[in-house]
Amino acid sequence: MTAERVAEFAAATGTPWTEGDPAPVTFPIVVAFAAMQELMVDPEVGIELHHVVHGEQRFGYERPVQVGDRLAARLTVDSLRQIGGADIIGTSSAVTDADGELVCTAKAVLVHKAAG
Amino acid sequence: MPLAEGTELPTHTYRVTRADLVRYAGASGDRNPIHWSDRVATSVGLPGVIAHGMYTLALAARAVDAWAGAPGRVRELGAKFTRPVVVPDDDEGAEVTVAGTVKKVEDTGAGSLVTVAMTVTSGDDKVLGAPTARFLAGPESGAESGAESGAESGDRVG
Numbered sequence: 001m002t003a004e005r006v007a008e009f010a011a012a013t014g015t016p017w018t019e020g021d022p023a024p025v026t027f028p029i030v031v032a033f034a035a036m037q038e039l040m041v042d043p044e045v046g047i048e049l050h051h052v053v054h055g056e057q058r059f060g061y062e063r064p065v066q067v068g069d070r071l072a073a074r075l076t077v078d079s080l081r082q083i084g085g086a087d088i089i090g091t092s093s094a095v096t097d098a099d100g101e102l103v104c105t106a107k108a109v110l111v112h113k114a115a116g
Numbered sequence: 117m118p119l120a121e122g123t124e125l126p127t128h129t130y131r132v133t134r135a136d137l138v139r140y141a142g143a144s145g146d147r148n149p150i151h152w153s154d155r156v157a158t159s160v161g162l163p164g165v166i167a168h169g170m171y172t173l174a175l176a177a178r179a180v181d182a183w184a185g186a187p188g189r190v191r192e193l194g195a196k197f198t199r200p201v202v203v204p205d206d207d208e209g210a211e212v213t214v215a216g217t218v219k220k221v222e223d224t225g226a227g228s229l230v231t232v233a234m235t236v237t238s239g240d241d242k243v244l245g246a247p248t249a250r251f252l253a254g255p256e257s258g259a260e261s262g263a264e265s266g267a268e269s270g271d272r273v274g
Binding site: 008009012013014015016017021022024025026029030034049052053054055056057059060061064113 | 130136139140142143144145146147148149150156159160168169170171173174175177178180181187188190191192193194195196197245
């Protein structure tokens with residue numbers, strides 16, 4: 001996580017940030033979202049992004065993200081339900097640092113409404 | 117202001133424009149066209165371009181940081197995205213207001229863990245469902261005076 005990347009996220013969300021500060025609270029969504037996108041583009045899953053609504057998001061932090069962290073996210077599908085033609089996908093992403101230590105857990109509920 | 121159960125925290129108001137959403141799409145990697153294209157947004161039944169739910173949650177996080185008094189204190193943050201924040205294609209955009217009440221203060225080995233229940237609105241709509249945060253209080257927590265309430269209104273303009 002470079003200073004430029006964190007600074008751009010902070011600027012986009014209007015979060016006061018100077019070098020040396022921890023990354024903004026919701027910054028781990030960057031790696032969690034990348035993991036969610038991989039799930040969505042999986043041809044076996046067959047989801048189109050603009051038919052997906054982000055239903056819910058929760059973060060639990062072990063520590064704040066710092067510039068220089070090398071973060072990875074491992075996404076698990078926790079639950080899958082169908083309600084009224086929509087797929088409700090419960091996911092949790094474990095965001096870990098270069099040592100494999102947990103930094104943050106990001107839980108997302110994605111709602112996929114099929115076209116038509 | 118010491119943080120205790122029932123403390124009403126200063127309300128913060130933020131503004132979000134289409135330009136912010138485009139910038140956030142780049143910064144976050146979420147380039148879903150419902151956040152920048154009216155054509156795509158209306159094709160899926162939305163009234164128009166809407167803010168990323170995560171953009172609204174990031175605004176709530178700014179308020180939590182202000183209440184905590186320093187960055188890096190938040191241990192939990194979450195909400196349901198219940199109503200969209202519709203962002204018109206003009207210079208004013210939409211306003212998002214974040215209010216909070218202290219629900220619980222627990223002593224832990226690492227300090228006081230403060231649970232805050234928020235109310236996040238845009239216009240007359242509550243846009244987040246049960247938005248909640250927990251942060252570890254420090255010496256600066258709660259120092260923000262009530263008089264600053266709303267001071268950030270419009271700080272995103274321009």
